[in-house]
Amino acid sequence: MYVNHLRLEHYRNYETLTLNHFGNVNLLIGRNAQGKTNLLESLFVLALTKSHRTTKDKELIAFGSDHAVIGAEVEKKYGTLNLELRLSQQGKRAKLNGLEQRKLSDFIGALNVVMFAPEDLEIVKGTPGIRRRFLDMEIGQVQPSYLFHLQQYQKVLVQRNNLLKQAFGAGPEMGTMLEIWNEQLAEHGVKIIKRRKQFIRKLQKWAEQIHEGITGGLEKLELSYLPSFGEAEEEDEAVLMEQFMIKLSQMKEQEIRRGMTLSGPHRDDLAFHINGNEAQVYGSQGQQRTTALSLKLAEIELIHEEIGEYPILLLDDVLSELDPYRQTQLIETFQSKVQTFITATGIESINAGRLQDASIFHVNEGQVIS
Numbered sequence: 587m588y589v590n591h592l593r594l595e596h597y598r599n600y601e602t603l604t605l606n607h608f609g610n611v612n613l614l615i616g617r618n619a620q621g622k623t624n625l626l627e628s629l630f631v632l633a634l635t636k637s638h639r640t641t642k643d644k645e646l647i648a649f650g651s652d653h654a655v656i657g658a659e660v661e662k663k664y665g666t667l668n669l670e671l672r673l674s675q676q677g678k679r680a681k682l683n684g685l686e687q688r689k690l691s692d693f694i695g696a697l698n699v700v701m702f703a704p705e706d707l708e709i710v711k712g713t714p715g716i717r718r719r720f721l722d723m724e725i726g727q728v729q730p731s732y733l734f735h736l737q738q739y740q741k742v743l744v745q746r747n748n749l750l751k752q753a754f755g756a757g758p759e760m761g762t763m764l765e766i767w768n769e770q771l772a773e774h775g776v777k778i779i780k781r782r783k784q785f786i787r788k789l790q791k792w793a794e795q796i797h798e799g800i801t802g803g804l805e806k807l808e809l810s811y812l813p814s815f816g817e818a819e820e821e822d823e824a825v826l827m828e829q830f831m832i833k834l835s836q837m838k839e840q841e842i843r844r845g846m847t848l849s850g851p852h853r854d855d856l857a858f859h860i861n862g863n864e865a866q867v868y869g870s871q872g873q874q875r876t877t878a879l880s881l882k883l884a885e886i887e888l889i890h891e892e893i894g895e896y897p898i899l900l901l902d903d904v905l906s907e908l909d910p911y912r913q914t915q916l917i918e919t920f921q922s923k924v925q926t927f928i929t930a931t932g933i934e935s936i937n938a939g940r941l942q943d944a945s946i947f948h949v950n951e952g953q954v955i956s
């Protein structure tokens with residue numbers, strides 16, 4: 587897919603902006619704090635209806651405004667789509683070719699993006715919550731129904747936790763209520779777990795191959811799901827359901843004592859091993875960075891495999907952090923097949939020789955000159 591046109595209104599430090607004439611590779615050049623990341627972020631938000639760097643949508647609206655709009659024309663294999671997302675105090679509204687979408691999940695996936703930013707290192711070395719967010723965002727953009735189960739799961743989880751907090755010393759009716767929540771929790775939880783495992787299995791295939799290429803065959807990267815119950819490889823829904831229900835009943839006393847749900851997809855994790863050693867613990871900074879890069883490049887291939895089109899690649903301030911060999915690997919991967927937007931403070935910081943045909947945009951205080 588290919589973005590032909592981008593329009594912003596009251597988005598971060600952009601009052602109004604219209605950009606056309608994008609190329610296959612687009613370099614956004616400018617000093618710090620001029621709005622380069624804001625531009626990449628706007629494309630990310632248009633794809634996923636959420637930012638990669640904040641959970642607070644109101645931060646996306648320009649200071650002093652009550653709403654923001656992001657619009658784009660995206661060329662896809664089967665035609666051109668006009669996307670529009672409007673953010674305000676009242677929430678988010680999305681339109682596809684002028685038609686208001688009833689659910690945001692019907693809009694997510696119209697544009698697909700892969701973002702690679704310095705903070706992605708945290709996927710490897712950060713907390714389990716960051717890895718779960720990574721899984722949820724990435725699976726959600728190719729499988730909108732995943733987001734439905736995630737939302738339902740979170741709702742049930744809140745209610746179940748509230749019940750557990752009141753449960754200490756309560757009567758038998760509490761046990762019946764808990765069983766009702768258990769079933770609903772497991773119903774949605776199993777769908778989430780199954781899809782995460784499938785995603786990791788498919789991502790593993792690409793990530794291992796790409797990582798081997800980047801490291802000249804010296805390193806073997808393995809991804810594995812770390813479940814809070816059952817075996818990592820189990821993907822059968824009926825088996826997972828049974829295991830989840832057993833786990834919930836085993837944990838009941840402990841959960842009541844602690845007032846929270848202690849197993850399920852909200853407690854699961856993802857592990858990376860390099861040549862058999864856990865990258866989070868034993869990996870050097872360089873190995874962790876390469877792992878994050880392999881993951882992102884693998885995602886590009888996986889999205890292509892799933893939807894039959896390449897996503898847009900957004901590279902925020904990362905080229906200059908990679909050594910020349912890794913820069914070359916990255917550039918060669920995207921140059922011919924993936925429309926790419928790259929931010930940098932100066933053209934000299936990147937291996938520009940390999941980006942001869944790039945379109946250059948200068949970003950200065952919320953204005954862009956091409």
Ligand SMILES: Nc1ncnc2c1ncn2[C@@H]1O[C@H](COP(=O)(O)OP(=O)(O)OP(=O)(O)O)[C@@H](O)[C@H]1O
Nearest residue numbers: 598599618619620621622623624645646647648649
């Ligand atoms: N809601 C908002 N309204 C107006 N301006 C905002 C808003 N949010 C952020 N900004 C401004 O956007 C600018 C930061 O832009 P951005 O994060 O895109 O920087 P950048 O060009 O990528 O810089 P760097 O190279 O340092 O990463 C800051 O000047 C900040 O004050």
